[in-house]
Each structure stands twice: as C-alpha cells, then as structure tokens.
Amino acid sequence: MSTEEYLREILLDFKKQAVDYLLLDRDFIAGVERILSMDNINEKEKAKRIRRLAYYYLRRFRFEGKEVSFVERGEKGVSAIISYLEELMMRNNCFSILDVGSGLFPTTLDSWRIKPRVYIAVDKDEDVVKKLEEFSRSLRDVVLSVVRMDVARIDDYRKFVSSLEDKPCLAIYSRILHVLSRVHGVDPLEMIYSTPSKIQVILEPKTSLVKEKDIASKEKKFLFTIAHRCVNSGICYKYDFYDFPNDVGVTLYLS
Secondary structure (H helix, E strand, C coil): CCHHHHHHHHCCCCCHHHHHHHHCCHHHHHHHHHHHCCCCCCHHHHHHHHHHHHHHHHCCCEECCEEHHHHCCHHHHHHHHHHHHHHHHHHHCCCEEEEECCCCHHHHHHHCCCCCCEEEEEECCHHHHHHHHHHHHHCCCCEEEEEECCCCCHHHHHHHHHHCCCCCCEEEEECCHHHHHHHHCCCHHHHHHHCCCCEEEEEEECECCCCCCECHHHHHHHHHHHHHHHHHCCCEEEEEEEECCCEEEEEEEEC
C-alpha cells in the first residue's frame, strides 16, 4: 500500500479537500514517514500519531491563499471580534496588542474604527510573515511589527516577550492555545504567565476545521478550565466569557 493510499484510509473521516492538501505538504509527508519507520510502536499507535499530526498541519490549512482559520469566520465573525477588541481598547485605555499565532488577522487593521498604536504579530509561517510585512508597508496609523516564531518553543517565546521594551497591554491568542496544549503539551497557564499583557483574550472555534463538527461545548470547557486555574493560581483576578458568531472567547485580567 502506498503512503497516499494508507493516509486516505486512516483519514477516511476527514474532508477530501483536507486530505488532498496534506498530500501536497512535504513536511507533513516527511513526518508521516518518520512515524511509519518507528519500530518501537504498533500500527494502532502509528495511526493515532499520524492523525494527531494531520490535525496540527490542518490548523495552517490554506484556501485561495488565505488561512481557513481566518476566512471561515466570515465577515460577520471577523467584524464581531474587531468590535470587541475596539471596545476593550477604549474601556481599558489600552492601545498596544500582541497577537500570538496571528495568521492574517492583522490585515483587517485598515477596517478598524479604533486602531491600536502598536500591533505585534507573531506567526511561524513564512508565507504569512511575508504577507504581513508587505501589508505593514502600506499601513497608516498603526505600527505593525511582524515576528516569525514557533511559540510552541516556550523558552524562545519567553525570551522574546521579555525582550520587548514596551510591553503590549493586550494579548490575543486566536485558535492556538488548545492546539499548543493538545499537540505540543504546552501548559496554557505557562503561556499566559509568560505573556506580559495585563489583558489577554483567548479565542477558540465553535466548529472543527476538518470534520465541520460542533465543538463549541468542548472549547468552552477548555476555556472554563483555563479561567478557573488562572484565578485559583492568583495569575488572574477576573475573567469574562464572550460568544462570537464562529468563536467562543474568554478575556483574562491578570493581577
């Protein structure tokens, strides 16, 4: 059985478009081949690891040159998030943003009625970084800094945020914390504690990208767990939950 046939068999419940995309991703295929070559795990475990790897790579899924995690929200979903961030900035006199795992979301800055003065976008994807850098050259009224980094490497991330001279007062984690936790074993509280922003917004999707299933309840439970741990540990003193058209969110206020 070829690698393609094997993948189509174990990823049978994935959308065909998603599997077709994965088969074109050389890094993903290399990862699959590494797993298949492992002699110390059985076939069931290999399939499990490959499915987990597929979920991770599909978080970076591209459609017509844009990130699905951005496009799938639709105009209404994006507008709702922007309006909420504008309200947060005004209410807290906070006009600097750190966007962790930004994707192409910063390209909406032109449409914001109330703009941050500084916006730091962090993403590990080279193509995304190039597009944001190009966009930043035409952007007015906002200083957009773009940083290429894999935030799953928590030590590197800590060094980066500690090196910032002006600490952004607002941080956004858009559909990334649950992936970091599930795939890379990163403790969300470690990420939150490492980030110097006093207000932190976590967004997670209501619908799964791969199977288009309703996962709102699961993501809300994930956010509730983070919020309760944050308060109980003394990192946060309060939190607010919000419901967006295509995302669930929690805003943490750090002590």
